[in-house]
C-alpha cells in the first residue's frame with residue numbers, strides 16, 4: 185500500500201487529506217498522512233477578524249486528529265524541517281513543551297508520493313527594520329498577539345490621557361493596501377468604537393486611534409476593478425482611516441514607519457501586510473523556484489524535477505496555460521487545486537495526468553461587519569459583475585461556510601453556523617480582554 189504524505193493542513197492541504205482519506209484511506213487503498221506543525225486548523229482569511237477581536241479562534245478551529253479519525257487519514261503533529269527526495273523521507277523537528285523540554289524526539293517519515301501544501305509567509309522585501317518592528321498576520325498566534333497589543337495600547341493611551349502624561353492617541357500604521365490591510369483597517373474601526381462603548385478605554389473613537397494605511401501603488405486593492413478601489417477608499421476615509429497611496433516604505437523603526445520621501449509616520453504599532461513569499465523550507469528542496477521562492481509546478485501540479493512530489497496553494501507557482509499568468513495566492517486557488525489532486529492521486533500511478541485549470545469566480549473584500557466590495561465572475565461568458573454593500577458582505581460570509589462545508593459536511597456546517605449566531609447574541613461583539 186502506497187503512502188501519500190501531505191505537508192500543511194491549510195486551506196488546500198486539509199481539504200485534500202479529507203477527500204483522499206474518504207476515497208482511498210477508508211478503503212485501505214492507500215495510507216494518507218497529513219503533517220502540520222499545529223494541532224488545529226484555522227482558515228487564514230479570517231485572521232483579520234481574530235486580530236480585531238471580533239472572532240474567538242477557539243470556536244472556529246478544527247482539530248486535525250478528530251478530522252483524521254472521521255475521514256480515514258492519519259495526522260502527525262510536527263514541523264517539516266527537511267525533505268530528502270533521494271530517500272523519499274521527511275525530517276520532522278522534535279515536539280517541545282512550553283518550557284522547551286522535548287516531548288517527542290525528531291523523526292523521519294517515509295513517503296511514496298508527497299504533496300507540499302505548507303502555504304506562505306509575510307514578505308518584508310528586505311525593508312530595513314520591517315521584520316523586527318512590524319507585526320504580521322500569518323497565523324492565529326500572530327493575530328492574537330496583534331489583538332492583545334492593540335487592546336493594551338488603547339488602554340494605556342486612555343490611562344495616560346487621564347493622568348495628563350499622554351495625548352490620548354494610538355497611532356497604528358498598516359503597510360499594504362491589499363485585501364488584508366483594507367479588511368483589518370475596517371474591522372479595527374468597528375472594534376475601537378465597541379471597546380469605547382464597553383468603557384475598556386475612554387479615547388475619542390473618532391480621533392483617539394489614528395489608523396493609517398500605506399500603499400505603494402496608486403490605488404488600494406490593485407487586484408480589483410478601479411471603481412471598486414475608489415469605493416473602498418471612500419468607505420475607509422468616511423470611517424476616518426487615512427489612506428496614503430503612492431507611498432513606498434523605506435524603513436521601519438520602533439516608533440515610526442518611514443516612507444521613500446523621508447516622511448515619518450508615527451506608529452505605536454505597525455503591521456506589515458504587503459505581500460507573501462514561500463517559506464524558507466522551499467529553498468532546501470533542490471527544486472526550481474520563482475522569485476518569491478514558490479515551487480514551480482507543471483500543468484498537472486507536479487514539481488518540475490520530481491514527478492512524485494506535487495505542490496499546491498500558496499507555496500506553489502502554477503502558470504495558467506490559457507493566460508500565461510501565475511494564479512494568485514488565494515484560498516480559492518488552494519481549494520480548486522486540492523479538489524484536482526484528490527482526483528489525480530486517486531488514479532493508479534502510471535496513468536497520464538490531466539492538466540489543472542483554474543477558474544476565477546471573482547473576489548470579495550470585507551469593509552467591516554456591514555459592507556464588502558468585489559467582483560463576481562460567472563456564467564459561460566465569464567462576465568464580471570461588480571458587487572458592493574450588505575449583499576456583498578453576506579456573500580463574503582458564505583465563503584467561510586463553503587470551506588467548512590467541504591470539510592465537515594452539511595449538518596455540522598449548519599450546527600456551527602447556529603452556534604456562532606447564538607454566541608453573537610450572548611457575548612459582546614468584540615473580545616474585551
Ligand SMILES: Cc1cc2nc3c(=O)[nH]c(=O)nc-3n(C[C@H](O)[C@H](O)[C@H](O)COP(=O)(O)OP(=O)(O)OC[C@H]3O[C@@H](n4cnc5c(N)ncnc54)[C@H](O)[C@@H]3O)c2cc1C
Nearest residue numbers: 192194195196221228229264302303497498513514515518
Ligand atoms: C489575513 C489574511 C486574509 C486573507 N484573505 C483572503 C481572502 O479573503 N480570500 C482568499 O481567497 N484568500 C485570502 N487569503 C489567502 C489565503 O488564506 C491563502 O491563499 C490560503 O490559506 C492558502 O492555502 P494553503 O493551503 O496554500 O496554505 P495555508 O492555508 O497557509 O496553510 C499552510 C499550512 O501549512 C502548515 N505549515 C507551514 N509550514 C509547515 C512546516 N514546515 N511543517 C508542517 N506544517 C507546516 C501551517 O501550519 C498551515 O496549517 C488571506 C490570507 C491572510 C493571511
